[in-house]
Amino acid sequence: MKKGYLLQYIRIEYKRMLSSFGQMLISILLMSVIIGIGTAGIGFVMTHLADYEKVTVAMVLPEGEEGSTLKSLSSLIQMQESVSDIANFTYLSEEDARKGIKDGSIQAAIILGDTFINDIMTGINTPAIVLLPAKTELNTDVFHEEVRNGISLIRTGEAGIYAVTDTWINGYSMVISRSDMENLLTDLFTINALDRNSVINDTSVSAFGESSIMQYYIASGFALILLFFGLIFGNMYAGNDITVRKKLRVNGIGPVTAGIVRLLVMTTFIFGISIIAISILMIYTNAAGISAGIYFETQVILGLLLLSFSLSGFFHFIYSLSDIEAQNAMILILVAILMAFSSGCIFPMAFLPDVFQKIGMFMPLRIWRVGISQILFSYLESGNWMLLLAIGIIFGTGGIICQIRKMHS
Amino acid sequence: MSDKKNALLKRDNMWFVLLFKRQLMRPFLWVIALFMALSVMAIHYVTAPDANNKKVLLYYESGAESAQSYGADLISNLITASDKKDTIFDFDLADSYEELIEAVTSGSSECGFVLAADFDERVARLDTDELIEYVESNYTTKGEVAKETVFSEFFKIYGKILIDSERLEIFGTDDEELTEFLHDEYDRLLAGDEVFNADYQTVEGIRATADEKKMQSVRGLVMILITMALLLNGSEKFYGTASAVSKALPFRERTRFEILLYIAGVIVPAAVGFVLIRILDPSVGMIPDIILFVIFTFVAVMWTYLFGKLMNNGISYMAWILTLLISQLVLCPVWQDVADYVPSLKFVSYLFPAGAYLRIIGLLF
Numbered sequence: 001m002k003k004g005y006l007l008q009y010i011r012i013e014y015k016r017m018l019s020s021f022g023q024m025l026i027s028i029l030l031m032s033v034i035i036g037i038g039t040a041g042i043g044f045v046m047t048h049l050a051d052y053e054k055v056t057v058a059m060v061l062p063e064g065e066e067g068s069t070l071k072s073l074s075s076l077i078q079m080q081e082s083v084s085d086i087a088n089f090t091y092l093s094e095e096d097a098r099k100g101i102k103d104g105s106i107q108a109a110i111i112l113g114d115t116f117i118n119d120i121m122t123g124i125n126t127p128a129i130v131l132l133p134a135k136t137e138l139n140t141d142v143f144h145e146e147v148r149n150g151i152s153l154i155r156t157g158e159a160g161i162y163a164v165t166d167t168w169i170n171g172y173s174m175v176i177s178r179s180d181m182e183n184l185l186t187d188l189f190t191i192n193a194l195d196r197n198s199v200i201n202d203t204s205v206s207a208f209g210e211s212s213i214m215q216y217y218i219a220s221g222f223a224l225i226l227l228f229f230g231l232i233f234g235n236m237y238a239g240n241d242i243t244v245r246k247k248l249r250v251n252g253i254g255p256v257t258a259g260i261v262r263l264l265v266m267t268t269f270i271f272g273i274s275i276i277a278i279s280i281l282m283i284y285t286n287a288a289g290i291s292a293g294i295y296f297e298t299q300v301i302l303g304l305l306l307l308s309f310s311l312s313g314f315f316h317f318i319y320s321l322s323d324i325e326a327q328n329a330m331i332l333i334l335v336a337i338l339m340a341f342s343s344g345c346i347f348p349m350a351f352l353p354d355v356f357q358k359i360g361m362f363m364p365l366r367i368w369r370v371g372i373s374q375i376l377f378s379y380l381e382s383g384n385w386m387l388l389l390a391i392g393i394i395f396g397t398g399g400i401i402c403q404i405r406k407m408h409s
Numbered sequence: 410m411s412d413k414k415n416a417l418l419k420r421d422n423m424w425f426v427l428l429f430k431r432q433l434m435r436p437f438l439w440v441i442a443l444f445m446a447l448s449v450m451a452i453h454y455v456t457a458p459d460a461n462n463k464k465v466l467l468y469y470e471s472g473a474e475s476a477q478s479y480g481a482d483l484i485s486n487l488i489t490a491s492d493k494k495d496t497i498f499d500f501d502l503a504d505s506y507e508e509l510i511e512a513v514t515s516g517s518s519e520c521g522f523v524l525a526a527d528f529d530e531r532v533a534r535l536d537t538d539e540l541i542e543y544v545e546s547n548y549t550t551k552g553e554v555a556k557e558t559v560f561s562e563f564f565k566i567y568g569k570i571l572i573d574s575e576r577l578e579i580f581g582t583d584d585e586e587l588t589e590f591l592h593d594e595y596d597r598l599l600a601g602d603e604v605f606n607a608d609y610q611t612v613e614g615i616r617a618t619a620d621e622k623k624m625q626s627v628r629g630l631v632m633i634l635i636t637m638a639l640l641l642n643g644s645e646k647f648y649g650t651a652s653a654v655s656k657a658l659p660f661r662e663r664t665r666f667e668i669l670l671y672i673a674g675v676i677v678p679a680a681v682g683f684v685l686i687r688i689l690d691p692s693v694g695m696i697p698d699i700i701l702f703v704i705f706t707f708v709a710v711m712w713t714y715l716f717g718k719l720m721n722n723g724i725s726y727m728a729w730i731l732t733l734l735i736s737q738l739v740l741c742p743v744w745q746d747v748a749d750y751v752p753s754l755k756f757v758s759y760l761f762p763a764g765a766y767l768r769i770i771g772l773l774f
Contacts, residue, residue, distance in 0.1 A: 020724075023722070024722065024724060024725050024728075027722075027725040027728060027729070028725075028728065031728050031729065031731075031732040034732045034735070034736055035731075035732060035735055037736075037739075038732075038735035038736055038738070038739045039735070041739035041740075041747060042738070042739060044747075044750070045739075045744070045745040045747065048745075048750070049457060049458050049459075049460075049516075049548060049745070050458045050459065050460040050462075050516070050548040050549075050550050051460060052460050052550035052551070081553045082553035082554050082556060082557045085550070085551070085553045085554070086551065086553075086554060098612055101612040102612060102613065125603070125604060125605045125606065127605070127606045127607050127608040128607045128608070129607070129608045129610060130607045130608065130609045130610070131610050131611075131612050132609060132610070132611055132612070133611065133612055133613075134611040134612065134613045141497045142497060142551050142554055144497070144609075145496060145497045145498075145554055145557075145558060146554050146557060147607060148496075148561075148607075149554070149557035149558050149560075149561040150557075151605065151606065151607050152561035152562075152564070152565070153561055153564055154604075154605045155599065155604045155605055155606070156561070156564045156565050156568045156599065157568070158598070158604040158605055159568065159595055159598040159599040159604050160568045160569075160571060160572045160595060162594070162598050162603065162604065163572065163591055163592075163594035163595035163598055164572060164579060164591065166594045166598075167580075167587065167590055167591045167594060170590065172580055172582075172584075172587050172590070173580070174579050174580055174581075175578075175579065175580065175581035176578065176579060181579050184575060184578070184579070185571075185572065185575065188571055188575065189568065189571065192537075192564070192567065192571060193564065195537075196556075196557075196560045196564075198537070198538055198539070199537045199538070199539070199540050199541060199560065199563070200522075200539075200540075200541045200542075200543045200556055200559070200560065201539040201541075201542055201543065202542075202543050202545065203542055203543065203544045203545070204544075204545055204546065204547075205510055205513055205514045205544060205545070205546050206514065206546055206547050207514050207515060207516070207546065207547075207548075208547070213547065224735075228728065228731050228732075231724055231727050231728045231731075232724065232728075234724050234727075235724065325723075326644055326647065326723065326727075327437075329644075329723075329724065329727040330437070330641055330644065330727075333641070333727060333730055333731055334440070334441075334444060336731060337444075337448075337637075337731070337734065338444070338448075341448060341451065341452070342451075346738065347455055347457070350511070350514045350515040350516075351455050351456050351457055351458075351515050351516065352451065352455060353451055353454040353455070355451075356451050
């Protein structure tokens with residue numbers, strides 16, 4: 001084989017690719033935009049899947065000094081995360097509060113009487129009045145639960161102190177005074193009730209792994225767009241290809257060399273497309289003032305090259321399956337859809353039925369998606385690095401074997 | 410005149426029978442039908458998180474070992490409270506830590522609580538630091554309230570241990586009879602009306618926001634996949650042998666032939682789709698369901714036929730199939746109605762057969 005011949009062949013393949021790329025540029029761009037918007041839309045829906053509407057609660061407080069003490073007390077309560085997560089507070093008169101519940105503008109009201117503080121101090125348990133609509137919906141029920149929890153804490157503390165008092169009244173003598181006992185137990189219960197955040201420690205889990213929902217869907221959209229770009233490579237494998245291939249082989253370019261050249265051409269194109277896509281993403285996120293944390297670094301460039309190689313190996317395999325171009329394109333589409341569902345590009349994999357989660361583990365698209373996510377937002381782990389390379393090599397070789405078999409058939 | 414019409418009709422019938430036979434022999438048709446059945450089933454069983462989810466999982470590793478333990482008491486109190494509707498949360502026991510994590514991650518549980526392995530010993534020692542692990546996900550909305558519920562139940566158990574810890578200082582004795590009396594009093598007071606309480610009053614009023622939209626995800630997905638099957642079938646125009654036949658016909662007959670080609674290709678996927686709908690979501694009466702389904706399948710046929718007319722490049726046509734699939738999944742109210750966030754998209758969704766089908770079903774039923 002002449003060296004000049006190979007170079008010329010490479011040049012021709014690039015030229016073929018460029019011309020088919022040019023023909024389809026507009027529709028390809030349009031469709032990338034639609035896929036981009038589509039995945040952004042799915043990301044948006046996923047972000048708002050469990051939006052929670054807060055209830056508006058009216059506090060009805062007595063006038064004067066007692067009222068202002070209670071107001072500062074209630075604003076302390078409102079700052080609690082469990083309360084601020086579910087309710088907004090407003091201060092109203094009892095009449096307005098009842099009217100508000102009737103017309104649906106508020107969902108609950110707490111009424112504290114004129115002698116509330118005094119009653120608590122002296123141990124008279126005048127109940128707080130909680131007004132709720134007759135037909136409640138979930139969010140009001142959640143608020144009701146929160147009130148019940150708060151009251152339960154007070155009840156527990158009181159039950160402790162009263163139990164000791166009753167024991168004393170029933171003839172068991174105390175070695176400290178009653179007021180000392182009350183102070184001791186009040187402190188003990190209050191400290192322990194306020195200390196509840198140290199009793200419960202938080203762990204967060206996410207169906208989106210370590211990335212945010214936005215990052216997850218940027219990676220998914222990116223992977224889908226690159227996969228979908230595979231359709232333009234169909235032209236490289238078009239029609240009465242076999243005759244040409246046989247002629248080429250006579251001149252020393254067999255299925256192996258041709259396969260490697262095609263892999264090279266596709267890798268370059270996919271790499272170019274991903275660089276353009278990242279640039280657009282960077283411009284967009286900058287303009288929209290979103291911090292996506294994407295930068296061009298050496299590891300990003302190397303990672304993208306590896307990813308492009310991995311994808312081109314896959315495309316080479318699919319397009320070598322059948323002689324009919326349309327059939328290959330259909331296979332690519334069906335495989336793409338199956339992979340999009342099972343690799344978590346539409347729903348995160350944790351939401352899928354078990355069987356699909358298991359299938360998804362083996363899908364190349366899952367590895368590409370995770371790879372892109374790591375390349376863009378953290379760093380490519382060595383395991384994934386190997387997997388990407390392995391996909392490219394295995395599928396690429398598979399494609400070359402298919403081409404050799406075709407040549408001999 | 411009528412003879413001519415009859416002859417035309419006869420020829421149409423023949424075309425249709427031949428085309429349908431040809432379709433039945435194509436493996437591709439059956440692949441599509443199988444693909445459709447698989448993906449609809451899979452999507453039907455997707456567990457998407459829901460703001461109204463009230464399920465909370467509990468896990469205590471040493472739970473089964475002793476019946477008389479603080480941890481086991483806490484868990485059984487919480488579960489009893491759910492059974493008696495004393496709490497809005499549905500507390501339930503997880504079989505393993507992994508199960509709890511998985512359920513919270515997938516959103517099938519709102520959140521979860523894991524008691525420390527040495528819960529009982531530490532409670533007895535009054536060492537409550539990080540005694541309970543609270544597991545939440547990005548879809549947890551009422552978790553902080555569930556935390557308060559768990560803590561308030563825990564506090565009831567812990568209160569008794571707290572007064573026990575000060576008993577010697579208060580009474581100066583460790584008398585067993587006294588302890589028993591003290592505990593009984595504590596339990597009695599906690600269950601009764603003598604301690605602080607709230608008086609819950611209800612006010613008749615209108616419901617602020619009530620309507621829960623029911624999503625027709627199975628119907629939507631079936632219609633989208635039927636459109637996709639039609640689009641894939643339509644690629645015959647660029648590659649198949651049938652296109653050679655249609656090119657030989659004059660314009661009017663070509664139109665009839667091509668539409669018959671689409672109809673022949675959609676019968677099997679549509680039948681599979683309809684069976685799936687009746688099995689997975691029989692919420693609409695049989696007769697209106699059939700009528701609407703047939704009408705919209707025909708709309709999908711016309712829609713793909715017209716779409717095929719707009720395209721003249723085989724590969725870009727293929728590329729559009731994927732794009733249309735994704736845009737329909739987003740724009741049509743399959744799982745979520747984007748029109749709730751961007752109202753103008755409601756009209757865009759009417760442009761797709763699946764979108765119009767779902768919206769009309771939503772209006773009628």
